[in-house]
Amino acid sequence: MNDTQYNLNFEKLCNELQLGELISSPKPISGGLLHRMYAIQTTQANYAVKALNPQIMIRPAAVQNYIDSEKIASVAAEHIHAQPAKRLKGASIHNIDNQFYLIFDWIEGQCLKQDEVTINNSSLMGTILADIHKTDFRQLELDSSQATNSKKIDWLFYLNKGRNENSEWIKILDSNMDKLYEWSMKAKNSSSMLASNNVISHRDLEPKNVMWRQDIPIIIDWESAGYINPMHDLVETAVYWSVDSAGSINEEKFLAFISGYKKRVGSLTAN
Template structure:
């Protein structure tokens, strides 16, 4: 097993950042990668260790390079971000066949998911709009990428391995098929608009320093559809992730967004099925629960997230009509 402290010490030496002061401390880094606080005699840094399983995916390097380019565009536009440092001419660092990003340490804190205020939602909507406004354009209509998850195959494999999530998957197979159908119908109804998007700008990826938001974790930057992303993020900021939806916060997010940039779309209720994008996060965690991951800790996280995500999808089904009614008034 890799000694993370020794590996990061090698990284800092090669990058000219100086000698690290042990210990290297794990900090919250989301559900895919691992993050550490690293101190030197001069300053503190955040170091992200990219998940080795993610780094095996096809085209992963192209995706990261694109995100790095877009990160620079956003930073140059004056949008508050914590960008990866460029060291030895590049942002992504490789040591001992492992990949890392290094960031300056950002003071502040992540907001409490259960106490997000309308003003925070409004400010998040403003940031999202500023990103979308940078390079927006209408495109020729194309058939979008649709979800084609075969839940029956995953259930059969879970059954074969006799893992703990098997009964939960069996119980919810029809719900998952219905959710996938609703998601695909919504994607087919999206207008042909493209812009820079950050689908991962949920509350865990925004630091608050003296009441001001700063985005972190920008490796999901890409080009995408603004209608899809504003709808999904408005729901995440207003409690869909924790199954405590507050529609006043959903409206606050949209208010901040639309007062900053207006993409012209006015039929959000017709694409409420985009809320079921969570099925793709569910699929990823099913694969982790099935053992396609780096260690037992990550496998346990996969099991936990399968449970959480199915509960979330159930909750979205319960609240779908209320969400649609609000979106029809946007």
């Protein structure tokens, strides 16, 4: 079996982690862009199983990143409604025959589509983001150096690749090379400045990563969790919860999100 191909074995997964016996075949469910998600029903309970993409898991830091993100989710769950992966046999991430899995208790709920988000939803999510930012994660002793690492983009590489493939966009890219390098440098400098004031957060708190159950939001999919500048996170997440399906930002929803955040933290300061 190639290390970059999925190697799914749900029976062995259930046996080794003592999840019970499978009652029916696992059902693929939507929601995973990078990975595969399945609903499984056993004699013990219903679970959501995330089979992690082998092409991602061969990266040197991938396993540790998932371990760290699940630690963050577990601490956050002490302060907000969050769903970390189940800890089974002392671990949150499980390797069965070189296939990595995360196991979650099944949640009966729904994710809101962009046009379904209300002003009240936005305000509540602003409050929840503030609660995450105020959470003390120091006990985890995570490496904060990841927050300042910003890769230099090799635009010339992409230009040459486009030329080799006769791409339509090469003229536009070629005519903007100097500007792109200038903008990249400014972005890198801004990133370094923002990194001087960081918190740990979810970093991908879009509507697709929030399950609503009886008007209670449960934060899921913590795999992007880590260090980020709080004002960067605030503005980015406020946009997530105020943009409609056409890409337009609803001012009332945006301001409601900011207002919900300020209820918890008070005045805002940013450079």
